[in-house]
Amino acid sequence: MSLELKISEIYKTYNGNPILRDCSFTFAAGRTYALQGPNGSGKSTLFRLLALLEPPDGGRVEYREDGRVLAHDLTLRRRFTLVLPGTGIFNATVWQNVAFGLQIRGFGKAAIRDRVEAALTAVGLATKKQQRAQELSSGETKRLGIARAMVINPEILMLDEPTANIDPANTAIIEEIILTMKRQRLATLLLITHDPAQAERLGDELLWLKNGKLITT
Amino acid sequence: MHSIFAGVEAACRLIISLNPELRRIILLSLQVSGLALVVATLLGLPLGALLALRRVPGRGLIISLLNTGMGLPPVAVGLFLYLLLSRSGPLGFIGLLYTPAAMVLAQAILAFPIVASLSQTALAGVDPVIRQAAVTLGATPFQETLTVIREARYALGAALMAGLGRVMAEVGAILIVGGNIAGYTRVMTTTIALETDKGNFELAIALGIILLALSFSITVALRFFQRLGGPGTAVNP
Numbered sequence: 001m002s003l004e005l006k007i008s009e010i011y012k013t014y015n016g017n018p019i020l021r022d023c024s025f026t027f028a029a030g031r032t033y034a035l036q037g038p039n040g041s042g043k044s045t046l047f048r049l050l051a052l053l054e055p056p057d058g059g060r061v062e063y064r065e066d067g068r069v070l071a072h073d074l075t076l077r078r079r080f081t082l083v084l085p086g087t088g089i090f091n092a093t094v095w096q097n098v099a100f101g102l103q104i105r106g107f108g109k110a111a112i113r114d115r116v117e118a119a120l121t122a123v124g125l126a127t128k129k130q131q132r133a134q135e136l137s138s139g140e141t142k143r144l145g146i147a148r149a150m151v152i153n154p155e156i157l158m159l160d161e162p163t164a165n166i167d168p169a170n171t172a173i174i175e176e177i178i179l180t181m182k183r184q185r186l187a188t189l190l191l192i193t194h195d196p197a198q199a200e201r202l203g204d205e206l207l208w209l210k211n212g213k214l215i216t217t
Numbered sequence: 218m219h220s221i222f223a224g225v226e227a228a229c230r231l232i233i234s235l236n237p238e239l240r241r242i243i244l245l246s247l248q249v250s251g252l253a254l255v256v257a258t259l260l261g262l263p264l265g266a267l268l269a270l271r272r273v274p275g276r277g278l279i280i281s282l283l284n285t286g287m288g289l290p291p292v293a294v295g296l297f298l299y300l301l302l303s304r305s306g307p308l309g310f311i312g313l314l315y316t317p318a319a320m321v322l323a324q325a326i327l328a329f330p331i332v333a334s335l336s337q338t339a340l341a342g343v344d345p346v347i348r349q350a351a352v353t354l355g356a357t358p359f360q361e362t363l364t365v366i367r368e369a370r371y372a373l374g375a376a377l378m379a380g381l382g383r384v385m386a387e388v389g390a391i392l393i394v395g396g397n398i399a400g401y402t403r404v405m406t407t408t409i410a411l412e413t414d415k416g417n418f419e420l421a422i423a424l425g426i427i428l429l430a431l432s433f434s435i436t437v438a439l440r441f442f443q444r445l446g447g448p449g450t451a452v453n454p
Contacts, residue, residue, distance in 0.1 A: 051353055078355035088350025091368055100364075101354040152355065 003079055003155040004029050004064045005050060005188070011058030012045055019045050021212035023059070027156070032182045032189040034203030036196065041209040043192045044085065047158050050190070051082035078105065080156035085164060087145035094120070094136070095129040097144055101152040119151040123177055139170025146177060157181070159191040163198065171198075178202050220418070228423035239423060246404040249317055249391070250384045253324030257332045257380055260325075262373070265336025266362055270348070280337060286330025291323075295393030298323050302394060315396035320404070323390035328380035335376030339369040374442035382435045385428070 010023040019042040027033060037043050049056050052072055063070045063080075070076045081101075090097050098119050102112045120126040123143040128136065133144060142162055149157055162178070163171040179202065182189060193199050199206050208215040231239055264283075268276055300306050302314040313319045343365050351364040366373065388406035395402035397411055405424045412421035 053349055053352065074355070074357060077352075081355070082353045084346055084349060084353065086344075086346045088344070088346035088348075090347065090350075090364070100351075104354070104356050104360045148350075148354065 002029055002065050003188070005080075005156060006062045006064055007050070007059065008062070009059035010046070010049060010056045010061070012042070012049065012056050014045075018212050020049075020056070020209075020214075023209075023212075023214040025207070025214055025216065027188055027190060029155070029188050030185045032178075032202060032204045033191070033207055034199035034205070035190065035192045035207045035209065036194065036199055037209035042212060043209050044160055046209065046214070047082055047160050047190070047192065051080070051158060052077060053082070078152070079154065080158070081149045081152060081154040082158040083145045083149045083160060083162065085160045087141055089133045089136075089141055089144060092133060093129065094125055094131050094133050094144060097133050098129075098147050098151050101148060105152070115151050119147040122150060122180070123147040124173060137170075139166040139173070142166055142170065142174060143177070146174065150181070154187055156188045156190065159189070161192050161194070163193070163195070175202060224418040224422045225426075227419035228426060231419060231423040232426065236423075239420065241400065242403055242405055242408050242424065243427060245317065245402075246385070246406070249320045249404055250324060250381060252321045253328055253384050254332075254377065254381050256321065256325035257328035257384075258377060261329045261332030261380075262336050262366075264333045265338075265376075266340055266366065268333075268337045269340035270362055270365060280334065283330045283334040283337070287334055289327055289330065290389070291327060291387050292389035292393065294326050295323055295390030298326070298390065299393050314394060315398060315402060317395070317402055319394040320391040320402060323394050324384040324387060327387060327390060328384045331383055332376055332380040335379055336373055339372035339376055340365055342372065343368045371442045375439050378435050378439040378442060382432065382439070385431055385435065 005027040006025070008024050010020050011018070012020040023046065035043050035046070048054050049061055052061065061072075063072075063076055090100065095116060098116045099112050102115060107115070116129075117126065120129055123146055125136075125140060125143055125147060128140070133141070136144060146159070146162065149159075159178070163174050166174075175198065178189065178191065181187060182202065182204075189202075191202060193202070206217050264279075267273055268280060273279065298319065299314065301308045302311070302319055303309055304314070313322070347368050348361055348365055351361045356364060386406065388410055391402075391404060392407050392410065395404070395407065397403050397407040403411075405428050409421045409424050409428070412418070412424075
């Protein structure tokens, strides 16, 4: 794992209003970053830019490896992922949702089965694999979103408010999942949270967005 | 009144005995309408997807034209196609007039705007987060489109049923371009029109009953797809 993410002088406006201004930072491989900031401060926008879902109005988003800047192509996009706050769960079974990322990469049936089972076990949804994803609770849906991302072994995993609007029990489960991934150091983790205590618990480094500026501790 | 009952009775006998002529007419109707739906789907679904999921210049105008096309008068389509395909017409050299292929073409023209427009509505109704989720998981643009199509599958099924319902019941266009030739281009709707003119009600009623049964089946299938899709995914035929 050597994928590094660097942003330089990022600028983004919506309807003429600047949301992000002159944001620069380097996310080192293997670290966990917790991003905080008030509602509307541009946290989700920043993550969408990092995930290449939309381009910045100014500045650069660079993925680097061994000092080289990588092209924003499909090969690169398949090395990281973003779990959106509204997870975007497909109208299919839990198993089919998790298998999606592997199927589109052309994995074989046996590999898909093993990896999906492992991911579902890791998030505590193995017993619900045949259930329709729409029937899950909101906490379980969040966990499914994480399983769907984990299964593709991303080198950078971005989680946009992974514990928003869910009960304490599910929050604890998700925090434990994140802490396990952090301990294993298999991916660089970036997460957005509104809970300062959670940011302290999970993050190696804490970041804030204030008035469009990215502030580090 | 007596003649109606006698006609229905004779029609039922025809249906039960699976009269060869009746069978041939039903089979040709299903073939023509089925093929027309396939053609309309092959052209309409990609266009619907393009309009729903990509930035296309003149998108609003194209959607308006398709919506207008949903109400195309069949006889006008038949006349237009006749002029194109007739021996003196620009496409007369193909020799399609008065063939089942011309009927397929006419019905495909009628079904195409329905399939395209309802597909566009169905696909545009899919939550944009679904597309974004597919992209973040590494989908190519084609895989992203397939994901959205899969999400809208029930509403798309309803769109196809609506297209099929339109062409199965159609008579004006295929009468003009098919010519209603016995054993060659005679289908259920054109036979009903002809036999009624001749006063031969048994075959007309038999075909009417079968056509009604098919229309009912299509409506049931439409409802089934709409219910499967749940609220917000149904489309109106």
